[in-house]
Amino acid sequence: MLKIAITGNIASGKSLFEEYLKSFGFKVLCLDHVTNFLYENSVEFKEFLLKKFNTTIKQDIADIIFNNLSLKAKLENFIYPLIYEKMEDFFIKNKNERFVFVSAPLLYEAGFDKYFDKIIFISADETIRLKRLIARNGFSESEAVKRIKAQMPEDIKIKHADYIIDNSGTVEDLANSAKALVNRILKEH
Numbered sequence: 001m002l003k004i005a006i007t008g009n010i011a012s013g014k015s016l017f018e019e020y021l022k023s024f025g026f027k028v029l030c031l032d033h034v035t036n037f038l039y040e041n042s043v044e045f046k047e048f049l050l051k052k053f054n055t056t057i058k059q060d061i062a063d064i065i066f067n068n069l070s071l072k073a074k075l076e077n078f079i080y081p082l083i084y085e086k087m088e089d090f091f092i093k094n095k096n097e098r099f100v101f102v103s104a105p106l107l108y109e110a111g112f113d114k115y116f117d118k119i120i121f122i123s124a125d126e127t128i129r130l131k132r133l134i135a136r137n138g139f140s141e142s143e144a145v146k147r148i149k150a151q152m153p154e155d156i157k158i159k160h161a162d163y164i165i166d167n168s169g170t171v172e173d174l175a176n177s178a179k180a181l182v183n184r185i186l187k188e189h
Contacts, residue, residue: 002189004116005103007108008124009148099185
């Protein structure tokens with residue numbers, strides 16, 4: 001089994017790329033969905049959140065950690081092992097697949113890159129990502145900028161990726177890039 005990570009900074013188009021992969025019949029795990037699942041279903045995680053943040057509401061916690069790096073680190077140290085466990089379950093469940101894909105927005109930040117054979121980086125111009133983030137999440141420009149700046153810069157992440165897709169164009173451009181990349185991966189492996 002070839003384990004392939006999909007990553008990219010906020011509002012780069014990872015979710016849309018995941019949908020293309022699923023439409024081609026590939027197994028795809030989205031770690032954002034895993035995180036949401038943990039917020040909603042993990043008693044252990046909810047107890048931690050209440051103890052550290054006095055709330056289990058994800059948006060309230062996000063507002064806190066984007067202004068408090070110490071609490072952000074504590075949250076990450078607690079949740080990353082839980083996410084890793086779900087990722088391992090996905091690998092085991094799909095062990096007979098030729099390829100599996102995991103979308104991991106914080107792949108490098110979480111140290112998860114070491115668990116993958118190949119990495120796809122979805123890139124998009126920062127100005128475009130800013131506009132997408134404001135439109136998608138209803139953030140003010142300053143809040144959107146804060147979220148973008150909280151992540152490791154694209155140019156550093158790109159250096160560690162095996163495949164790079166530029167998603168600064170149209171949805172159709174991304175679909176064509178996804179098809180071309182899948183064909184390339186199938187030929188190489």
